[in-house]
Amino acid sequence: MDVRIAIETTFDNGEKRTHQLDSISRPYRVTCPDGIGLRLEDGKKIAEQFQRVILYDQVEEITRESRVCPDCASVRAIHDYRTRVLDTTFGRVRVEAARLRRCSCDVKSAAMPGGPISPLAYFFPDRATPELQRFHAELGSRHSFREAARLMKSFLPCHPPHHATVRARLGRIAERLECSRRASSSPAEVTPKGGLTVFLDGAHIRCRPEYQQRHLDLVVGKIESRNICRRFGMVVNATASPRRRMREELSAFEWKPGRLLTVISDGEAALPNLIRNATNGDGPVKHILDWWHFSMRVQHVEAAVQGLVQTQRFAGNPVLFQRPAKSLRWWLWHGRARVAETYLKGLMHDCASFAEEPQAVRAAAARVQARCETLYTYLANNMESLVDYGRRYRSGLPISSSRAESSVDDIANARMGKRRRMRWSLKGAHRVAVTRAAVLDGRLTVTNSKRAA
Ligand SMILES: [Zn+2]
Structure with missing residues (x-):
């Protein structure tokens, strides 16, 4: 048998277009167990073609709609076409992106004669879809960068990524996570009821030789209130101000000055002191030694x-x-x-x-x-x-930092443990810890992209 696949696009203005994709051929006489149903290779090929068709039509529509000036409704002239390479989860697509001349009504251009405007630049600021970037970050925080690149290559029709690309994109996502945390820590008027519990523990991971020390310290923890929790990980030396970073982390979890913080950790004084410095005396901090x-x-x-x-x-x-x-x-x-x-x-x-x-x-x-x-x-x-x-035990309150220790396993040991024979730079370890905590909390799953749509 032969399977024919066609796609019909209906543009917003009612125009319809049909595209023919590759067909799948399954001749009965030569069918073997490997030829039953849709295979991974077929799926990858079809998904890639699908992506190309959708993207071409979408770019065409974006260009057509953005030619109309939003202020005076006159049509802007096309300046030129530039080839843009867009990396998506389903393949690398080369599109001809139009650049438009500025409209004569644009007062800013009179004072500041700007160049042509590119409507596509808004949709692809990094030349890669946000979904693909999140994929890179998520896989890079779960596996080694090389392994993540290999996994993507095996299962997705995307352009085979280089491990350095995976690392760079993870770094960008980690920075974005920290920026979003900074933005979310704006003070609100209402202080939520009840205290917060912070479980803290440290982990040692192997350090790269140029730092002239064997291990670097990773602080891993979990913040909990009555019904929600949030993990975090950071390399104290990699941040200019660990105090500020910790405060942001607490504020992102609705900590406000005056709210009680209970810190449970082992006897190492540096861990509760990190929290004490972060609150800067703005609220009570109670340290409890792990039972x-x-x-x-x-x-x-x-x-x-x-x-x-x-x-x-x-x-x-x-x-x-x-x-x-x-x-x-x-x-x-x-x-x-x-x-x-x-x-x-x-x-x-x-x-x-x-x-x-x-x-x-x-x-x-x-x-x-x-x-x-x-x-x-x-x-x-x-x-x-x-x-x-x-x-405390009888009232159902935590008495041990075992929850932080499980985070150490999840965040540090699984990805950066000594057995994995990897050596880390301060910044690299910090970025992976930040991303991994977000991935484990479900703050960065690929399915979260629904919000963007
Ligand atoms: Zn205009």
């Missing part, structure tokens, strides 16, 4: 105590050691860090009394002492950030 980070340290103490009481020739009373180690966790969970500190001191004191015991017992006691000291220092450094975790 699991010091819960692990408590577990180390418990394990060391267990090791001590099970040591052969251990002469003390096991309950004297096991009970404080057990209750340590309980006190911390209920926000009684001072009591926990007293227990820790007691444990350390008791362990010091094993000086005369056999070698194995002394070693085990020293281990308990070291673990206790680590936990003690950790608590002392973060005393301000400890809260009543039990109460």
Whole structure:
């Protein structure tokens, strides 16, 4: 059989035109399993022809309509034709774009005799359709630039992109995302109710050799209010003012001066300080230490105590050691860090009394002492950030930064992890992080282009 494909265009002025596309031939006698239905190659060929036909007609209509001067309704003369190469998702199309002379009624041209005007320049500012640019950015943020270029080449009839093109377009989209965030952070009158929670974590990614350091730090996080969330990623050193950038990120999420910000992160002071600097004292910032980070340290103490009481020739009373180690966790969970500190001191004191015991017992006691000291220092450094975790947990509030850690996996490790053996520049890593966060949030999906239509 033979399949014939024809397209009929009806212009806005009622004119109709029919175009004939390539036909698909499927002779019955030579049909093989590979020849059943529409194949990818056929689809790509047809889509490319389809695109060309639509684009030619559209360019013709745009040129015809824009020849009429919007002010005096006289017809503007055609100055010349220029060849324009337009990159679209369905192929690269070469069109003859007309340039028009300015109308005599144009007062601006009297004062400033401008050149001819190009009506197409408005529709294709970057010589590529916005959809194609978003495609490049999305695939480039999910795969390596070379892989993204390969994927596009396999599945789309678009002009095979070079990996540097993918990188450049991703960079442009990332910049545009940051500009749009700046625009959206205009102050509104109404402050939404309730606080915001910011989960923060850091990630290390490999750095390019010219920076003379092994890793660069990526700050990844998630901002949440009652029913919506937004991810973000940034390389602090790549931005001139991380403080301003963070503030924009918060403002884009309806943070207003005076609104409570709860920051949950591990013990690294730089992360909550980033938020404190961003708010610049315009609102309360409460830092909460991630529960699991010091819960692990408590577990180390418990394990060391267990090791001590099970040591052969251990002469003390096991309950004297096991009970404080057990209750340590309980006190911390209920926000009684001072009591926990007293227990820790007691444990350390008791362990010091094993000086005369056999070698194995002394070693085990020293281990308990070291673990206790680590936990003690950790608590002392973060005393301000400890809260009543039990109460928060029972009221359904978050107590751990695990949501930020999942963002680290999604944003940093999946694309820029150490296992991928890629080295990054500060700017490159920052752009990919910004785009990837937008892609994961669905702020940059290709389907979002419906809004543009
Ligand atoms: Zn005019």
